[in-house]
Amino acid sequence: MGRIAKQNILHHELDKSVCLFDDPRFRFVPRRTVAFIDRSAPHLRSLARDHGGFEAPMRSARPVDPLPAFTVQYPSFRARAPLRTATGWKVRMQMSVEIGIPAAPVQVRLGHSPDSDDAFMFYGLASNEVDGEGLQFEHVLRDIQTLNEWAQEGRLEFTAISVHAYAYVSDKYAILSHGASMGDGYGPMVVVKDPMLPSGLPNVRIAIPGLMTSAYLALSLYLNQPYEYVVMPFDKIMEAVADGTVQAGLIIHEGQLTHESLGLYNILDLGKWWKEQTGLPLPLGVNAIRKDLPTDVQLRASRALKASIMYSLAHRESALKHAMQYAGDMDSQTADQFVGMYVNDWTVNMGDAGRKSIQMFLDMAAKRGLIPGIGPVEFVE
Numbered sequence: 001m002g003r004i005a006k007q008n009i010l011h012h013e014l015d016k017s018v019c020l021f022d023d024p025r026f027r028f029v030p031r032r033t034v035a036f037i038d039r040s041a042p043h044l045r046s047l048a049r050d051h052g053g054f055e056a057p058m059r060s061a062r063p064v065d066p067l068p069a070f071t072v073q074y075p076s077f078r079a080r081a082p083l084r085t086a087t088g089w090k091v092r093m094q095m096s097v098e099i100g101i102p103a104a105p106v107q108v109r110l111g112h113s114p115d116s117d118d119a120f121m122f123y124g125l126a127s128n129e130v131d132g133e134g135l136q137f138e139h140v141l142r143d144i145q146t147l148n149e150w151a152q153e154g155r156l157e158f159t160a161i162s163v164h165a166y167a168y169v170s171d172k173y174a175i176l177s178h179g180a181s182m183g184d185g186y187g188p189m190v191v192v193k194d195p196m197l198p199s200g201l202p203n204v205r206i207a208i209p210g211l212m213t214s215a216y217l218a219l220s221l222y223l224n225q226p227y228e229y230v231v232m233p234f235d236k237i238m239e240a241v242a243d244g245t246v247q248a249g250l251i252i253h254e255g256q257l258t259h260e261s262l263g264l265y266n267i268l269d270l271g272k273w274w275k276e277q278t279g280l281p282l283p284l285g286v287n288a289i290r291k292d293l294p295t296d297v298q299l300r301a302s303r304a305l306k307a308s309i310m311y312s313l314a315h316r317e318s319a320l321k322h323a324m325q326y327a328g329d330m331d332s333q334t335a336d337q338f339v340g341m342y343v344n345d346w347t348v349n350m351g352d353a354g355r356k357s358i359q360m361f362l363d364m365a366a367k368r369g370l371i372p373g374i375g376p377v378e379f380v381e
Helices: 002-007 042-050 116-121 144-153 198-203 214-223 234-242 255-262 270-278 295-314 316-326 332-342 351-367
Strands: 009-012 026-035 089-092 097-102 106-112 135-141 158-162 173-176 181-183 189-192 206-208 229-231 248-251 265-269 282-290
Touching: 106 144, 106 295, 116 295, 116 316, 116 332, 135 295, 144 158, 173 295, 181 270, 181 332, 189 234, 189 255, 198 214, 198 265, 206 214, 206 234, 214 248, 214 270, 214 282, 214 351, 234 248, 234 255, 248 255, 255 332, 265 270, 270 282, 270 351, 282 295, 282 351, 295 316, 316 332
Parallel strands: 106 135, 106 158, 206 229, 206 248
Antiparallel strands: 009 026, 026 097, 158 282, 173 282, 181 282, 189 248, 189 265
16 A cells, blocks of 8 residues: 555545445545545446446546545536646545555365265355355365364364364354355264164264264263263274174264165264254354454355355355265265255255254253253354
């Protein structure tokens, strides 16, 4: 702004500011001013007209700065007669105006897991096919356990986390209404090699995918009593059940679709159980944003995420091709089915039902002493 302030704009005291624009690509400096209008930037003049102002009359002047400047006046204010100077025409305006110049993008680190459903969801942003709302996203790919741990430190501005983990980071993060993974009548499963009833699970050793996963919290709510477990990487659990290392395994991700290929039996679907109990989808994963960020940055990030999800759903073939890089051994048909389970209308916007389910899930767990109580969950639309 230094050269513009010196060469283009004479600043005066301002007693009142008039806000003309909402466009996040510009930062605004309210001034009562004498200014050049740079006619080399017609898109700015168009933007001004679109917001109800008009361009003050003056001749074209040679631009003196590579950053375009513009001045907009509401019709209720009077522009004084232009003055000719050695460098061009100036116009003297007695008015409150906004002077906009392109703002540097705000850097936002975005953490998500290298899984096919997350890759699909963020395709629009990763491919730069959607407007970033003036934000420059740096994609940080880590497994969900790492992202949950980092969230406790507040390391990333914007991150995917388990709903379970939110109980431990609610002082730092708010949940975005877009980007949730919810199991609507389906979800994490307990699988076994030898058929048994779910009532027998407290008597066997169960492999779980992580202590901060929503799947583990949902299983604990279901059993409502102590049980023996061992933590394993999620992609090793089915093998451990199949070879007898553990008697039962809590599976997430594509294992919900492929467990039968290893001769395993599904004896408990926690998404189905939650739906029967509450009539709501089981909340599993969400995207969260740091609460210390400016409100407008939080809202812009939320809009950009929603736009990315909608773009991916509208361009399913190209988004799925991108997601297949992270699908491991899954064939495209299975990957498409899995993505459809967890990137859908609930992901575009969880709505009141989704917010209610998250609150109920966390409140129930807190009441049973499984997590600390956090009170009302904070959401960003």
